Amino acid sequence: MNSKKPNPLFIEPSGSVCPICGKRSYSLRGIHPQCAVQQADAPRQKLLAAEKKEKARLHAAMVDDA
Ligand SMILES: [Zn+2]
Helix, strand or coil, X not given: CXXXXXXXXXXXXXXXXXXXXXXXXCCHHHCCHHHHHHHHHHHHHXXXXXXXXXXXXXXXXXXXXX
């Protein structure tokens, strides 16, 4: 029987560097969990910031109009 080991899902060379913060990471895929969360959350944060800005602008326009 062929008892060949399956390939690992991730190959981790010793000394991976997190692409987000640039620090050394030994986590899965070489990215810190908190950095991965930060990255995943970035578009949402941007959207929220834009929304807030737009709201503030509308409010300012309303006040200006009155
Ligand atoms: Zn990191």
